[in-house]
Amino acid sequence: MSGGNRQVFSSVVESVAARTDPDIDVSNIHDDRRSSGSKASTSNSEDDSPHVPVLLDEVLSTFQGRPMRIFVDGTLGAGGHSAAVLTQHPNMQLLIGIDKDPVAHSIAQKRLEQAKSDTHSSVTLRHVLGDFRGMKGYLDQAEGGAAAGAVSAILLDLGMSSMQVDTAERGFSFAQDGPLDMRMGPSAVASAEEIVNSWSEADLGRIFREYGEERAWRRIASKIVEVREQKPIRTTLQLAAAIGFQGRSRRTTPRRPGTKQIHPATRVFQALRIAVNDELGALEMAIPDAIESLEPGGRLAIISFHSLEDRAVKWAFLRAAGRATPEEEEHGPRWQMAGLDGASGNRPAIGQILTKRPVLAQEQEAARNPRSRSAKLRVLEKL
Ligand SMILES: C[S@@+](CC[C@H](N)C(=O)[O-])C[C@H]1O[C@@H](n2cnc3c(N)ncnc32)[C@H](O)[C@@H]1O
Structure with missing residues (x-):
């Protein structure tokens, strides 16, 4: 770190x-x-x-x-x-x-x-x-x-x-704005902000696909790279907005039989958290x-x-x-x-x-x- x-x-x-x-x-x-x-x-x-x-x-x-x-x-x-x-x-x-x-x-x-x-x-x-x-x-x-x-x-x-989730400053949740951190402890090698702003599009895509099991991984990784070229992404709500979802939006992924409805940004945040904390x-x-x-x-x-x-x-x-x-x-x-x-x-x-x-x-x-x-x-x- x-x-x-x-x-x-x-x-x-x-x-x-x-x-x-x-x-x-x-x-x-x-x-x-x-x-x-x-x-x-x-x-x-x-x-x-x-x-x-x-x-x-x-x-x-x-x-x-x-x-x-x-x-x-x-x-x-x-x-x-x-x-x-x-x-x-x-x-x-x-x-x-x-x-x-x-x-x-x-x-x-x-x-x-x-x-x-x-x-x-x-x-x-x-x-x-x-x-x-x-x-x-x-x-x-x-x-x-x-x-x-x-x-x-x-x-x-x-x-x-x-x-951890309820403390906005820890940056785990897109339900409230906070720094894009997500480290559970001081031993983590990088914060979510560092990953989002410095990892290659391919590496971002990989974690969204593998750790988030997100089907739109390619589009989301490419969007992040496009947005960060204009301005670094520093907060949870900036990330949610960058990938096309407003933090407090009630939108959910379409319901498929046997699956739960979850907020579309959930998988991206999950993937980042898993990567940050290995x-x-x-x-x-x-x-x-x-x-x-x-x-x-x-x-x-x-x-x-x-x-x-x-x-x-x-x-x-x-x-x-x-x-x-x-x-x-x-x-x-x-x-x-x-x-x-x-x-x-x-x-x-x-x-x-x-x-x-x-x-x-x-x-x-x-x-x-x-x-x-x-x-x-x-x-x-x-x-
Ligand atoms: C779900 S909470 C545990 C709650 C606990 N069982 C209770 O009753 O309060 C998970 C905790 O595990 C810690 N944690 C997650 N991964 C860890 C790891 N690899 N090593 C040490 N602590 C970890 C987190 O910091 C968090 O405090």
Whole structure:
């Protein structure tokens, strides 16, 4: 990231950055002497949460009645899932919360301390400001390596938090104007603004096609290049206008049988966000390492929000279970998982898939929380 960009990012999160050193990967920021001073709340209450955890009951059922010594939340966010898992397992010894966004840690920290205090738990809380793709390294460092290969459960709840989407200055949403940023954390190599204004038309087209699954990728990439030649595209609404959609427009893509109506700019923004944060690269790297980090019987639960992520999870789990067909192996070169190569045929399965089909939100949750409508939960148990 350039110095200028780092500065912009820092100003958005300055109140948090002042308390969090981005160079420290593993830092125990739990302090028993500090009183959270927050109003009493049940750890999984939704009333005052800036982000409502999706499929919470389903995640809790996944871990219910299981030994839970060490829990790793790779996408801590506002800590809603973690606080609820801690409440469910107050005898837990170590909870490691990873998030690349410093804002998430500042919110989750209070929540987890509250859950710890409410349940009289003696759990050690560790916060890692970093990418979950480095999970194995963090675990090797944590507790003198005692956590490596001994984790009881891991949760990845992918994508953005409501705090990120709802903060205009973070630039994730075309529903409000803001700088075209989209970085989840300071480690991202480029902002959306840099990508939109400097990548070649071919590279822009590629991400709109691959990450946005946008059929009009060619036209949109060409339009962006045409507009930026006149004037750089700096804000979310400028981008929406450049590609021919006004941010607050009610226009949606035509409804086709079996498809959801979505705002036309959604796919372009999704593609940029995935590229900025290398979301699929992180997932590809993390799944084999996460499985390796589990103890036998440990569970890996992953919630995804779009088909590319879900496909990556599904195929990685099939490989781990030794059940990927040669066709699936062949058609999935993008999802070759180094740690799982050869799982089918050449070596025994290392996991068992517990979700034959992905678990979806119940009607009530879908009505209450629109984010949950595209959520899919898959679970693997380490053998
Ligand atoms: C959907 S939110 C998680 C919400 C959380 N489960 C809760 O209950 O509040 C996803 C979070 O994961 C973080 N994130 C996404 N990709 C990440 C990655 N590769 N490494 C670390 N954190 C990541 C985002 O910054 C965001 O805070």
